[in-house]
Amino acid sequence: MDKETVVSGRAYLGREPGMRDVEICVVNGIIHSIDEVESAEERWIFPCLFNSHTHLADTVAMDVRAKGSLSELVSPPDGLKHRILARTGDDLLREGMRKSISFMMSSATPGFCDFREGGVKGVEILKYAIGGSGADGIILGRDGGEEVSYGIGVSSTKEGGDVIERAARVKKNGGFVAFHAGEKDDRDIDPAIDAGADLLVHCTYATDSQLKRCADEGIPIAICPRSNWILGVASGPENPPVMKMIEFGCKVVLGTDNVMFVQPDMFSEMAFLSTVYGQGPEEVVDMAVGGSEVFGRNYSIKEKKKASFFTIDPVRANLSFSRDPVKTIVNRMNFSYIERMYFKI
Incomplete structure (x- = not known):
């Protein structure tokens, strides 16, 4: 039986299109689909480092x-x-x-x-x-x-x-x-x-x-x-x-x-x-x-690729007040804000 996981949040999909409200469907460790939605859950999604x-x-x-x-x-x-x-x-x-x-x-x-x-x-x-x-x-x-x-x-x-x-x-x-x-x-x-x-x-x-x-x-x-x-x-x-x-x-x-x-x-x-x-x-x-x-991996968040991303719950801290999640990740982030990492070799 296929293992399916759906992750909802604001995802960084690269410089273009940047942050988007999406639902990411992961099937057996592979990103099956990325669908834009009008309102996603209060969660940030970024590619693994x-x-x-x-x-x-x-x-x-x-x-x-x-x-x-x-x-x-x-x-x-x-x-x-x-x-x-x-x-x-x-x-x-x-x-x-x-x-x-x-x-x-x-x-x-x-x-x-x-x-x-x-x-x-x-x-x-x-x-x-x-x-x-x-x-x-x-x-x-x-x-x-x-x-x-x-x-x-x-x-x-x-x-x-x-x-x-x-x-x-x-x-x-x-x-x-x-x-x-x-x-x-x-x-x-x-x-x-x-x-x-x-x-x-x-x-x-x-x-x-x-x-x-x-x-x-x-x-x-x-x-x-x-x-x-x-x-x-x-x-x-x-x-x-x-x-x-x-x-x-x-x-x-x-x-x-x-x-x-x-x-x-x-x-x-x-x-x-x-x-x-x-x-x-x-x-x-x-x-x-x-x-x-x-090294031939490419952790960017794209369809048909292995899931290589992590999620952040900004409500856990003052990150929920951020006007720019990408800037916040760069300047204020530490591991305690990480909710979960989706990654499998």
Whole structure:
């Protein structure tokens, strides 16, 4: 027997047509129909979020008291985070990642892309942590882990020829290739593009010509603004140059980066992006959902697609006074307002 669920409320259906009073009929996890109605229930409906860049293993180093340069803190193989990971047992790593995945699930973020250190073993530990959670986790491995995962997540082309060769091999075999690039300067952006990147992370110091290359070659950029500020590689809205990314026509998606420093909270990331970088609410929501498209998921609310949305009861709090639910979601939202998430892998 088919399982049918009807959800009534004001739904965000994309920039056009925006918010609409609708009834969404879900049959066996698929959106069967979206019908506009004159008056829907007092409920908001938004697409699930996708965290486009995480380092979940770093949960075990959460808020460690640390000072130093970016390289001293996070660069392989001897950065502080790598030293902490190396001396942490597998069970604790797995539990830390499982807890952070659970947090994301509770905050309407079932999808994420993780750069996973530790080779094949590191990938397997994260796969185990994802198992049974209901999360839609994309794993990009390193040091051999790329052979048993979705693809490769490279720290930087500055690591040298070996990682570029690994990336080329992954690309040839049909895997996904992502690079950290431009986090503290622009020197590793062009080499990453040259290496056939499917995704660049950060581009905090990307030049106009590099942004044009990304737009022309259809390479998405995952920005992580809170992490950039905390790690001291950004101090103003020019880094990353989000406005220019949009002007050049780049696809920009949103991530939270390193759990060592930043909670994997996409609502906080959206609020920060809106406040500091002046992005409009529809643009911000689209960035927070858009990573799902990069990985072939597409969480937007459309007929014939898998149901990938969450509901909010605005009456629970002062949200019922909102004149603009999209703006409110970006600037005021937290997981306590979530009524239910409709999502199944």
